[in-house]
Amino acid sequence: MDGLVLKGVSKSFGNTRAVEPTDLTFARGELTALLGPSGCGKTTLLRMIAGLEEPTRGTIRLGDTDITALPAHRRKFGMVFQSFALFPHYSVRENVAYSLTIGGMARARAHEKADALLETVQLGGFGDRRIGELSGGQRQRVAIARALAQEPQVFLLDEPMSALDAKLREEMQVELRLLQQRLGITTIVVTHDQREAMTMADKIVVMSNGRVEQIAQPQEVYHRPANAFVADFIGKANFFDGTYRDGAVQVGGVQLRASAQFRSGSPVRVAIRPERACIDDDPGDNRIAARVMFVRDLGPLREYHLQSDIGPIIVEYAAGETGPTLATGDETTVRLPPDALQIFPRAEAA
Numbered sequence: 001m002d003g004l005v006l007k008g009v010s011k012s013f014g015n016t017r018a019v020e021p022t023d024l025t026f027a028r029g030e031l032t033a034l035l036g037p038s039g040c041g042k043t044t045l046l047r048m049i050a051g052l053e054e055p056t057r058g059t060i061r062l063g064d065t066d067i068t069a070l071p072a073h074r075r076k077f078g079m080v081f082q083s084f085a086l087f088p089h090y091s092v093r094e095n096v097a098y099s100l101t102i103g104g105m106a107r108a109r110a111h112e113k114a115d116a117l118l119e120t121v122q123l124g125g126f127g128d129r130r131i132g133e134l135s136g137g138q139r140q141r142v143a144i145a146r147a148l149a150q151e152p153q154v155f156l157l158d159e160p161m162s163a164l165d166a167k168l169r170e171e172m173q174v175e176l177r178l179l180q181q182r183l184g185i186t187t188i189v190v191t192h193d194q195r196e197a198m199t200m201a202d203k204i205v206v207m208s209n210g211r212v213e214q215i216a217q218p219q220e221v222y223h224r225p226a227n228a229f230v231a232d233f234i235g236k237a238n239f240f241d242g243t244y245r246d247g248a249v250q251v252g253g254v255q256l257r258a259s260a261q262f263r264s265g266s267p268v269r270v271a272i273r274p275e276r277a278c279i280d281d282d283p284g285d286n287r288i289a290a291r292v293m294f295v296r297d298l299g300p301l302r303e304y305h306l307q308s309d310i311g312p313i314i315v316e317y318a319a320g321e322t323g324p325t326l327a328t329g330d331e332t333t334v335r336l337p338p339d340a341l342q343i344f345p346r347a348e349a350a
């Protein structure tokens with residue numbers, strides 16, 4: 001298999017440890033998102049994969065070949081970074097064909113290939129335009145076409161859509177994902193945007209403080225986060241700190257029944273997604289008195305912001321779901337189903 005394999009790869013800048021020793025496998029043809037907050041080390045990791053930064057320790061292999069010491073230009077990876085760095089005085093076609101003609105391909109053939117790539121990124125007919133005559137999203141697609149011109153085995157993108165407005169960004173995420181699947185190219189995307197990662201990735205690598213917190217498929221990262229950091233970073237969650245004892249978590253004066261196994265007396269953090277909390281008449285476990293502090297109606301979603309005996313809780317209903325009709329100031333009862341509670345040891349939750 002021609003996957004990309006990192007073994008014990010780390011990077012220090014002076015006293016700053018940007019990336020802790022990391023083992024990662026990027027399977028052939030898959031799209032992996034490196035996701036985490038600013039400064040977590042994702043760009044540094046990508047730059048080491050690109051050959052733009054030398055690892056302090058560890059090895060990087062592509063299939064059977066150790067590429068750790070191979071300079072960037074010899075890796076022949078496709079790259080699209082935050083600034084697309086297109087040549088403004090060249091035409092769109094010349095931008096895409098540039099690496100091919102520099103590599104010795106005849107101009108006519110390089111231009112033919114560039115036109116085919118422009119078709120692929122839905123910019124057929126734009127070849128003669130100057131870069132300055134394109135929108136941000138079109139420029140981004142030129143950068144993608146240019147990166148793909150050399151038929152790279154590996155395609156690396158660092159926040160490629162950060163310059164685009166929200167709507168275009170979402171459209172481009174879908175387009176890029178479809179293109180990547182069609183080409184079957186091993187792709188790594190750095191992003192701090194969890195929606196971008198959820199939209200595009202086969203696998204998400206969640207990072208914080210230079211460490212990998214979880215590697216899993218998007219749905220698994222959302223529904224089974226490895227720890228409280230991941231639960232907090234991916235999607236929304238309500239959190240409560242308490243102590244685990246005999247199948248329940250004591251939070252202040254309230255006992256929350258929970259299906260979890262911890263040593264009695266362990267400090268834990270409880271998380272529940274807003275859409276898993278309920279306001280209903282079900283006589284099940286974990287019913288807690290609450291007062292409505294704020295109602296946030298977003299159209300497709302309605303959020304109830306509650307104050308309860310265990311702290312603030314947000315409960316979310318999708319439009320069309322049968323939910324309560326409550327107003328600010330109403331007294332109600334919130335229910336936290338035991339199987340919807342995620343319980344993490346508190347040391348990790350710090």
Ligand code: ATP
Pocket residue numbers: 013016017018036037038039040041042043044045192
């Ligand atoms: P962002 O989303 O803000 O780009 P990131 O997750 O990509 O963040 P990195 O750019 O990889 O984070 O940085 C990780 C850490 O390494 C940060 O603390 C950063 O300040 C530090 N760092 C990165 N590059 C260098 C450098 N060339 N010299 C010194 N420190 C660096």
